Amino acid sequence: MTIAEDKLESPQGRGGIGAYLAANLREYGLLFALIAIMAFFQVVTGGTLLRPINLTNLLLQNSYIIIMALGMLIVIVAGHIDLSVGSVMGFVGALAAVMIVNLEFSIGVTMVACIIVGAIIGGAQGYWIAYWKIPSFIVTLAGMLVFRGLSLWLLEGQSVGPFPREFQLIATGFVPDLLPGGEALAAVLDVRNLNMLALATGIVAAAWVIWSGMRQRARNQSYGIEDEPRAFFIARIAIISLTLVFILYKLSTFRGLPNVMITMGVLTVIYAFLTERTVVGRRIYALGGNEKAAKLSGIKTERLTFLAFVNMGILAAIAGLVFAARLNTATPKAGFALELDVIAAVFIGGASMSGGVGKIVGAVVGAFLMGVLNNGMSIMGIGIDYQQMIKGLVLLAAVIFDVYNKQKG
Amino acid sequence: MQDMLLEMRSITKTFPGVKALDEVSLKVRAGEIHAICGENGAGKSTLMKVLSGVYPAGSYEGEIHYDGSVAAFRNISDSEKRGIIIIHQELALVPLLSIAENLFLGNENANKGVIDWRETNHRTESLLRKVGLSDAPTTLVDKLGVGKQQLVEIAKALAKDVRLLILDEPTSALSESDSQTLLDLMLELKAQGITQIIISHKLNEIRKIADTVTVIRDGQSVSSFDTTDGITEDRIVRDMVGRSMENRYPVRTPKIGERIMRVTNWSVHHPEHANRRVIHDIDFDVRAGEVVGIAGLMGAGRTELAMSIFGKSWGQGISGQIEMNGKPVDVSTVSRAIANGLAYVTEDRKSLGLILDDTIQRNITLANLREVSNGVVLNEHAETRVAEKYRTDLAIRTPGVFQKVGNLSGGNQQKVVLSKWLFTAPEVLILDEPTRGIDVGAKYEIYGLINDLAAAGKGVVMISSEMPELLGMCDRIYVMNEGAFVGEMPAKEASQERIMSLIVNH
Known part of the structure; x- marks a missing residue:
């Protein structure tokens, strides 16, 4: 046995909980950072952060960032970047406003048209990046300017609104309580009202977290690669599932499940499955990990890159619809600099600039982390100047932490 | 005892959980070429890193005596000041800078930060002459082949007044003729009094140029001897792997069947220069259970041929036919090539x-x-x-x-x-330099696998720059030169001399 192999074996089998924690700091770090930041703001805002109404707001405010972060994660894992998403989002919002408010198209037609336009925009940018090998940074920087200009042109520099009520519901509506027993339970728990559907969703989600966690652990154990101490596993799963139940309970005492949350949740689950369990997901990671090797393994790298940008365009369009519906108006400045928040969320979530690394769940948690920071600081009345500085430093710290961990490991 | 330039005594270097070096000793006489052999992971590179200060004094146990005093290098520039220079396997040149700029990188001929280009180019020319290069000092390193780049590295070392030159597997990426040039240069530098350490897997090279050989195995120095004492390659191999290796190529009784793949009139043009034809009308075939070799020098176009067949992964304007089992097939993309039973194992596994x-x-x-x-x-x-x-x-x-x-x-x-x-x-596997950068023991295992594949009825195409390997493994050998096949022979009738003469006389 050579020395190189000895080195491989040595980190395992020895060292206790401390060593395990040190080796997996990144994954726990993100989760604990989110919890710590929430706890911090909960205290300094005197309990405002976790009030049902604020929690609902927090979700609505960050929904479009999270939706775009899903696409951005794929783009970044594939080894690219998209700087145009903020502008594309704004442009699609403007298009929706012009179609619905000025041209009086129906909401359904408008939404389908907007999503198709998003796909075309993504495809137009992806074409140059994938088939002409023009750096994505350049293509999407150009796209950022082009679509910013197009929004201005389309809106003729004006704000267009308001939207009909049914369109606003995309972003501001709530799912009606389909389950009985809400009033009775509300009386028992001494709260004003209680949405049973929201509460049930929280419990089901928590149960799913526990079930899939145990399944994964059992599988890892059967291959002898499980090294997470039992106590850690229980604590981690318990914290995640309790947090889910807690948040959904809070929401249920306000107006229940926001429509946007359903959109967001469904998209997150779809993309998490897509990236982790499907052939195309695996190929995207391979493409980002080593494009040449992927190509020589029979993967159509150009087409995959192209599709990653088409997908990004579609998600930016969905985000644009949600954003416009939420503000109830389309303005030429909508989505300005938003791409930076989206990219920051993905990197805070653990993706690597060089591609091939990153998870959907990480990107979503990263986006929430930024969202809680924004929200908490706003409640505290911290000026936008300090907010920007703090967000910048958090991003830098997260990436330095990653690099440090990688060097050490 | 002749005067020693370097003596490393009982060097022990421990990494968390593993002892990489265990009381290793190394004695290098002034003016000799000293070869260090050992399997990958035996500790050769670690030893050189200790010597050059990559692992600073204090992070290891033992003593280094260099040029009459105890040396305690804190970093690489410390050791470079004393004239110890390492040329690593992965070359450390900046591809988009000129030769002259590379030679004096970090060591510029400058006056108050302003570079004196006349002086730089002048000195570069004389250094290049010393290593036998005639390229202009302003040539970008990018434009040079690997062989020439290696020579530029040596010129760079000479620019720093080298006294002990360490070459880490200098010929692993070089063709036979480039290797020969490099080895000749090493002998010339020796004549000029420069002491050299060469780390190498290639035993024939070691025998040719080394005065002393030290074998390291599992982090310990196993043996050290003069090559003048008539040491055989087998002895070195035995010390390296810790067992005797009578036959370096496992025996196989070929059972050759029907023709599986046939390539006819295969021509390829350069990916950037559409009217430069790189592969010229190549015909070849592979039978079931057969190992077919493609011999040739670096740059003969062997990798280009293989990659152009495998899903048109190299070149443009590709023409010619490929038949599998008698039927013409489409291999225009990698996935189609795979679907039609082809596999290509690249020469560059890392990238x-x-x-x-x-x-x-x-x-x-x-x-x-x-x-x-x-x-x-x-x-x-x-x-x-x-x-x-x-x-x-x-x-x-x-x-x-x-x-x-x-x-x-x-x-x-x-x-x-x-x-x-x-x-x-796959039905046919194209293996491009399958044993490059692999130690002796693992090579033997790879050979065994190739034989297993042939025994299972697959066709194997083996591209290799190591002729003994082709002679030892193949049933039939094609000789390639400048993009065309210049000969074909059963391996039984082949010899290194015959292959070389086909290449040279073409």
Whole structure:
């Protein structure tokens, strides 16, 4: 046995909980950072952060960032970047406003048209990046300017609104309580009202977290690669599932499940499955990990890159619809600099600039982390100047932490 | 005792959990060429890093005596000041700077920060002459082949008044003729009084130029002897692997069947220069159970030929026909080539063959994800089963298939690449330099695998720059030169001399 192999074996089998924690700091770090930041703001805002109404707001405010972060994660894992998403989002919002408010198209037609336009925009940018090998940074920087200009042109520099009520519901509506027993339970728990559907969703989600966690652990154990101490596993799963139940309970005492949350949740689950369990997901990671090797393994790298940008365009369009519906108006400045928040969320979530690394769940948690920071600081009345500085430093710290961990490991 | 330039005494270097060097001693006489041999991971590079100050004094035990005093280098520039210069396997040149700029990088001929270009170019010319290069000092390093780049590295060392020159596997990426040039240069530098240490796997080279050989195995110095004492290669191999290796190539009784693949009139043009033809009207065939070699010098176009066949991965304006089992097939994309039973194991496994950050399992299944999925959703249990099967079959030495490929040794990485292609169930495997950068023991295992493939009725095309390897492994050998086949012979009738004369006289 050579020395190189000895080195491989040595980190395992020895060292206790401390060593395990040190080796997996990144994954726990993100989760604990989110919890710590929430706890911090909960205290300094005197309990405002976790009030049902604020929690609902927090979700609505960050929904479009999270939706775009899903696409951005794929783009970044594939080894690219998209700087145009903020502008594309704004442009699609403007298009929706012009179609619905000025041209009086129906909401359904408008939404389908907007999503198709998003796909075309993504495809137009992806074409140059994938088939002409023009750096994505350049293509999407150009796209950022082009679509910013197009929004201005389309809106003729004006704000267009308001939207009909049914369109606003995309972003501001709530799912009606389909389950009985809400009033009775509300009386028992001494709260004003209680949405049973929201509460049930929280419990089901928590149960799913526990079930899939145990399944994964059992599988890892059967291959002898499980090294997470039992106590850690229980604590981690318990914290995640309790947090889910807690948040959904809070929401249920306000107006229940926001429509946007359903959109967001469904998209997150779809993309998490897509990236982790499907052939195309695996190929995207391979493409980002080593494009040449992927190509020589029979993967159509150009087409995959192209599709990653088409997908990004579609998600930016969905985000644009949600954003416009939420503000109830389309303005030429909508989505300005938003791409930076989206990219920051993905990197805070653990993706690597060089591609091939990153998870959907990480990107979503990263986006929430930024969202809680924004929200908490706003409640505290911290000026936008300090907010920007703090967000910048958090991003830098997260990436330095990653690099440090990688060097050490 | 002749005067020693360098003496390393009982060097012990420990990394967390592993003793990389265990009381290693090394004595290098002034003015000699000293060869260090050992398998990958034996500790050769670690020893050189201790010597050059990459691992600073204090991080290891033992003493280094250099040029009459105890040396305690804190970093590389400390050791460079004393004239110890290492040329690493991966060259440290900046591709888009000129030769002159590279030679004096960090050591510029400058006055108050302003570079004196006349002086720089003048000195560059004289240094290049010393290493036998006639390129202009302003040539970009990018434009030079690997062989010339290696010479530029040596010129760079000469620019720093080198006294002890260390070359880490200098010929591993070079063709036979470039290697020869380099070895001649080493002998010339020796005549000028420069002491040299060469780390190499290639025993014939060591025998040619080294005065003394030290063998390291598992972090210990095993033996040290003068080559003048009539030491055989077998002795060195035995010390390296710790066992006798009578036959370097496992025996196989060929059972050659029907023709599987036939290539006719294959021509390829350069990817950037559309009217430059690189491959000229090549015809060849491969039979079931046959190992066919393609011999040739670096730059003969062997890799280009292989990659152009495998999904048109190289070149443009490709013409010619490929038949599999008598029927013409379309191999215009990699996935079609795979579907038609071809596999190509690249010569550059790190940048073209593997995803180093991914696990063994993910690398093995990458080229045939269809087989471990329902077409859309992956079946991770099936994936693990497949990976475990190949881990056992090919004896990949690893704690588990969930290890990152980047952590494996070269031989084990090569086995992962082979596994990946075996999993696509190919009929013909094209192996491009399958044993490059692999130690003697792992080479033998790879040879065994190649024989197993042939025995299983597959066709194997083997491209190699090491002629003994081709002679030892193949049934039939094609000789390639400047993009065309210049000869074909059964391996029984082949010899290094005959192959070389075909190349030279073409």
